[in-house]
Amino acid sequence: MPQPPDSTPQPLDHLAERAVTAGRGEAPALVLREGTLNHKQLRLRVARLAGWLVRMVPEKGARVASWAAKGELNCLLPLAAARAGLVHVPINPLLKRAQTAHILADSGARLLIGTGSRLASLEPGDLPHGCAALGEAEALAAAEEAGLEMPPSAADPSELTAILYTSGSTGRPKGVMLSHANLWLGAVSVAHYLGMASDDVTLAVLPLSFDYGQNQLLSTWYAGGSAVPLDFLFPKDVAKACAKHGVTTLAAVPPLWVQLTEIDWPAEASAPLRRLTNSGGALTAELVRSLRSMFPDARLFPMYGLTEAFRSTFLDPALVDSHPTSMGKAIPFAEILVINDAGEVAADDEEGELVHCGPLVAQGYWQDPERTAERFRPAPAASTYGGMAVWSGDRVRRDAQGLLYFAGRRDAMIKSAGNRISPQEIEEAALATGLVAEAVALGVPHARLGQAVHLVVRGDEAGREVLAQRLQRDLPNFMQPQMIHWRVMMPTNPNGKIDRSALAAELIKDFAA
Structure with missing residues (x-):
């Protein structure tokens, strides 16, 4: 695929200007439960919020966290x-206070904006020193x-503007x-x-704390389209929203x-x-069909x-029926190499490690030089491209x-329902209860979830109910x-x-489903 003509990165906030200057200012930009903002109104709200x-956080580069559902603020x-020259730290609204407290402390957030019930769940000491809520x-x-x-800002596109926390195979979430430039070019690439x-309508059902979820908004606004954020309870809510808003992108x-294929979809x-x-996660051949x-x-x-490089590959829809299990080829602005164990480019059909190069590569992990x-x-x-990969x-x-196929993972990450889960986080939570002496969290293949979380513990089974309650x-x-x-x-080994x-x-052997 040819590269997009717009390959010069801009400050991210310029997305709020793009649709207006292209003559689409009166078109819907953000459809919320309480009303709709057109692109001119979106630009104004961004300017005022900035x-x-x-005024609230005058220090350039300070971190501002959000812990809320998909409302106007998020x-x-x-x-x-x-x-505003600040760094946004979106926190998954599904996280609870312990994980949120870690992210706030690790990022050194100066301001936390969230829904009242979430803020009320925080305990003394959860907010870092100097952080307002x-x-x-x-x-x-x-x-x-x-x-x-x-x-509009005149920021250098290479400046840090966001920290997205993602679970690793060991330890707590890393930023x-x-x-x-990472986020701007990601929006350009996907939209391309x-x-x-400009007449596209995107139903944003994924959490905005994930790069994939946030890009739902950014790529749509780059194209001048309309985004409809949705926090849903049941799969049928997604179908209803698609009908109500004339959704073109899901x-x-x-x-x-899997859940969406199990419900009725009206015309x-x-x-x-x-x-x-x-x-x-990969689609199965059956799900593709x-x-x-x-x-x-x-x-x-x-x-x-992967969050560290945003997006690496996509499969051309024309090849989906004939190659349903392929990851496809590199997206625009990404260079994907397969490197074998000898450190050389792998031959056709030879297994190797996927290495992502180019301007979508992130700047590393926040305050974590070792990882x-x-x-x-x-x-x-x-x-x-050279540089860091x-x-x-x-x-x-x-x-x-030139089509890529996934072979396996090196780490112990559990991937369940689209979430990347650190086994160590679950194990630490179990051990912290004092009810067990050892704990191992594992992912077991599951038809609906991809992997289901199973926890193996050594301890007195009398604490079974209490352990479940504490977790x-x-x-x-x-x-x-x-x-x-x-x-x-x-x-033991x-x-x-x-x-x-x-x-x-x-x-x-015993529980895979």
Whole structure:
């Protein structure tokens, strides 16, 4: 695919100007439950929110966190913080206070804006020193009352503008540092290869704390289209919203696609759809067939990405039927190399590590040089871009046509319902209860979730109910173990360490579904 003509990165907040100057100012930009903002109104709200933020947090580069659902504030804050010279830290609204407190402390946030119930759940000491907390309605009202309209920024596109926290295979969530250029070029790239236009309507069902979710807004606004954020309870709510708003673009992760194929889609919901996009896990051949059958007129875009490089590959919809399990080829602005164990570019059909090079590569992990050095390393000699590259740890192979196929992962990450989950976070929560002496969290293949979380513990089974209750209190819903298995002894390997592989093999044999 040819590169987009617009390859010069801009300050991220300029997305609020783009649609207006292109003559689409009166068209809808953001459709909320309480009303619709056109592109001119969106630009004004971003300018006012940025002006208020500068007064609240005058220190350039300070971190501003949001912990809220998909309302006006969470949608506008990425652009407003960028205009104010601040760094936005979106927190997944599904997280609970312990994970939120870690993110606030790790990022050194100076301001937290969130929904009242979430802020009320915080305990003394959860807010870092010097960090203020404010309700989202209060913040929006204060910005409107202040009326301070900040003009478009002249930021260097290489400056840091966002930190997105993602789970690693070990330890607590780590903050991926993203520049204006990373996010701007990501929006340009996606809008280009999806073929988005000013009359497109995107239903934003994914969390805005994820790069994939946030890009739903950014790529739509780059194209001058309309975004409809939706926090849904049931799959049928998605179909209803598609019908109500004439949705043309729908992005989801495999477990949600499974649920969406199990409900009835009236013609008024399915007919307007022009494109379906998938990331956060691979589509199965069966699911591809179901989606193609249910939405024959919509183009299906399977994609692969990682927060450290935003998005790496997509499969041309014309190849989906013939190559349903392929990851496709590199997206615009991405260079994807497959490097074998000898450190050389792998031959056709030879397995190797996926290495992502180019301007979509993030700036590393926030205040974590050790883990940054593990994942962000100099690009292979064969790279055209050079510089720093993301060594993904994912094993892939490339066929003679240049199409990539996923082979496996090196790390112990659990990927459930589109969420990347750190086993260590679950294990630490279990051990912190004092009810168990050892704990191992594992992912077991599951037809609907991709992987289901299982927790193996050694301790007194009399604490079974209390342990489950404590985990319900301390961990977000997507981290909750589907099953807790009690053991008198844990298997060990020759080095005396818990044999995680043996436990995984046992669980997969007995419980995979």
